[in-house]
Amino acid sequence: MKSKLKIILLFIVGIISITAINVLRKDSAEHDKNKLIDNLISEDRQEQKQEPFANYLQKVSDDTNKKCPITINKYTRLDNTHILSGNTIQYNYTLVDFEKGEADIKLIEKEFTNTILNDVKTNPKLKILRDKNITITYYYKDKNGEFLYNFKVTPNMYK
Template sequence: MANKKLGITVTTAVIVGLITFFGIRYFLFNENLEEELQEAATQINLKTPMQLDEETTLDSAAVTGKRNFDYYYTLIYKSTEVNKDTAEKYIKPMLIERVKESSEMNSLKSKEVIFTYNYYGYDGEPAVSFAITPELYTN
């Protein structure tokens, strides 16, 4: 009977210990991630607006969720002139490769951040948006 109580006590202590360990790890991990994302956005925003090529300007970056990092671009085209199917076919694969190959993003990639690329027309209206998820950049 004493062994049974000791076994239950040890089992309960182990379970509570594991829950506490993973709970603390989860909350500390998320705080560190949010701080890291915010710092990355701040560093990018110090350099914006930045003309990337003759058609695209990087306007800003922002943290939009616990694991979401967004980039905002302006194109030289009116938002309605952007062909979403063509952009999906050509731009999205290029963005996926860029994320895969970027060693600067390794820390964020290891924490399964979702990178969203938001393109706006010169009229200020949304043209197209691509979410590059961990499933896309780890395969």
């Protein structure tokens, strides 16, 4: 009788253990599923937060392009802007009195790099771009449309 009782008790303990393990597996799977759903919702919210700014950035580009070409000074003209991938806006300039063969590219790079970086860091009009960690690319060509210089300012450079 004692041995029959032990077998029954072991059988019951075994069933309870198997049931507990299955419940824990289900809870773990449910937890993982809920965590995945939470992550997807969080990513979706991030995209929704970025989407309006992406629209804003495109609007800024479109509005600027409606005014282009814009004479910046007697040497420089802003031709247009483009929104590139990776939260990047590109400003396309022409140096109206320079030809590639005549221009000292090294001097242009040296002078423009410091001037551009300082402008991105301090220009109040660019604050919204700095706040949103936008990369700003400055693309320069000569009066004949030949590429001269390209400078990319990343958030790491202006923060």
